[in-house]
Amino acid sequence: MISQELKQTIFNRRMLICVFTGFASGLPLYILFQLVPAWLRTEGVGLKEIGFFSLIQLPYAWKFVWAPLLDRYTPLSIGRRRSWMLITQLALLVLVACLGFFSPLSQLSTIAMLSVAVAFFSATQDVTLDAYRRELLPDVELGLGNSIHVQAYRISGLIPGALSLILADYLPWQSVFIITAGFMLVGVAMTLVIKEAMVKPLVPKGLREAIITPFKDFFQRNSWQGGLLVLAFFFL
Incomplete structure (x- = not known):
């Protein structure tokens, strides 16, 4: 039997938020690493060109460079963490939806630039989601909260890695990317519903x-x- 204390630890609002942060964080990454290469390959782009798309992961490695800016500035009135969460999520929603409107054979460079932009805003979202989660969770819940976040992160890969590819058999790629981008609304809704984890943060x-x-x-x-x-x- 699960103890009452363990139930209270697992089934609380903070753990539910970790589910949504993990989903919102993982979705754009798997779009870049699963959906975009599959799309390019089906449209006749060579493996050599697709291989160069691995460079779009660089923003994930260098996100610590601009992370201090997210601590220093609060662009919107909804709070420091929520401001950057909303900005990055809306940017990702638009950028991912725009991908399908370009031809991989004649506009590959434009698709590459859009993909880099998606990676940049995805990495930036990761920074602010991680910061928010650290402020939200007490030390005793960090392990469990991070585990739930990672599992939701992986589950989000089922959208671009399975659902979107199935839809591609029946719908044009424009529609596929718009539908896939629509799942970013999960993160947007979370950002609008939650409150700042720290009432008076040290800026x-x-x-x-x-x-x-x-x-x-x-x-x-x-x-x-x-x-x-x-x-x-x-x-x-």
Whole structure:
């Protein structure tokens, strides 16, 4: 039997939010890595050209460069995290829907630029979703919340990796990409419904503070030796 405490830990609003953050985060990534290559191949684009599309994953590796900007600035009145979540999700909704309106054979460079833009806004969304989830979850729920997030992240791959490919047998690619993009509305709805995790967040006074303070906090938590070991694990 599941204990009452465990039930309260699993079946609460914070874990439900983690389901939606995982779905919204994973969908654009799988669109780029599953749906777009399949589309290009069926339209007669060569494997060599499709192989170059692997470069679009670079924004995911370099998102830490502009992450401090998301901490420093609040572009909308709905809150710092929710502002960036809404902006990136609406951008992804439009960009993914636009992909199907171009011809892979004659407008491949335009599709490549759109794909890079999708990767950029997807990586940016990941930054703000991760920050929001860290502020939302107490330390004792971090493991479970992140696990739920990752599982929802993977489940989202069924949309572009299965449903969209099935629809492509019956519908033109324009319609397929519009329908697939429509699933980003799940993330948009979540952003509009939830509240900021922190009522009075500590906003950096400048970009210098936005960059330096997280590193200071990281090493204070783990000590210099522990922090360097963690970073070495990441890099190696």
